Amino acid sequence: MVTCAALALAPAGIPSASAEGCPDVEVVFARGTFEPPGVGGIGQAFADQLRAQPQLGGKSVDVYAVNYPASLNFSTAADGVIDASNRVRDMAARCPATKMVLGGYSQGAAVVGYVTADKIPDGYVAPDGITGPMAPEIAKHVAAVALFGKPSNGFLNSIDRSAPPITVGALYAAKTIDQCVPDDPICSPTGGDQGAHQAYADNGMTAQAADFAAQKVATVTPANAPSP
Numbered sequence: 001m002v003t004c005a006a007l008a009l010a011p012a013g014i015p016s017a018s019a020e021g022c023p024d025v026e027v028v029f030a031r032g033t034f035e036p037p038g039v040g041g042i043g044q045a046f047a048d049q050l051r052a053q054p055q056l057g058g059k060s061v062d063v064y065a066v067n068y069p070a071s072l073n074f075s076t077a078a079d080g081v082i083d084a085s086n087r088v089r090d091m092a093a094r095c096p097a098t099k100m101v102l103g104g105y106s107q108g109a110a111v112v113g114y115v116t117a118d119k120i121p122d123g124y125v126a127p128d129g130i131t132g133p134m135a136p137e138i139a140k141h142v143a144a145v146a147l148f149g150k151p152s153n154g155f156l157n158s159i160d161r162s163a164p165p166i167t168v169g170a171l172y173a174a175k176t177i178d179q180c181v182p183d184d185p186i187c188s189p190t191g192g193d194q195g196a197h198q199a200y201a202d203n204g205m206t207a208q209a210a211d212f213a214a215q216k217v218a219t220v221t222p223a224n225a226p227s228p
Helices: 040-051 074-094 106-117 136-141 153-157 193-196 203-220
Strands: 025-030 061-065 099-105 130-132 144-148 176-179
Touching: 025 040, 025 106, 040 061, 040 099, 040 144, 040 203, 074 099, 074 106, 074 130, 074 136, 074 203, 099 106, 099 203, 106 144, 136 144, 144 203, 176 203
Parallel strands: 025 061, 025 099, 099 144, 144 176
Antiparallel strands: none
16 A cells, blocks of 8 residues: 555665675565565565576575555655665666566555656655656666556555556566456455455465566666676
8 A cells, every 4th residue: 555655766865885795686575564574475475486486597586675664654655665766776786787676565566666657747746855767777677577466546546646646667567567366456446355465475476476577587688787
């Protein structure tokens, strides 16, 4: 779940480098509402299934949990937008050969969906710390995007009528898998089963998304990667 204050666009400032190592693949995942800090159950299932994909051929896979409250205080989803954008920009600069996979569940799917935005919608005032979309060249470092139970526009309007729609940007659309259980009322306008919102790991959708992401990782060469 999300609010208008959570428009996912790049924050101001330049991320600092660190001595941290660079994996072959990094999953940047935002958990759903009320899940404890970390990547949550859906995120853990997705990351575990991605690591097990044969297409990766033993590549190292690290996971970064987006740091934000994931609470019913929807305005704090903007914290996730800022944190996720900072991480993506930092990894692109510090680890150019690392292929990133962005993912999110429920409110986290909104956060990650907004991170790919092409622009700030006309008339929308972005929260403090968010100045505009990530630079186009950042997209070259993102191999795939996996969204689970992303809030529909109708659901967003039921929370906050000023919330902007979640529109995956043009540079990310072809490498995005957007999973929605038909009975899930958070993502489906016709959904009516609250339990369906919890079903993504059990019904095979996280495994399907992991296969999709692994295929993208196996075929995409990130910008500025060293030559073989």
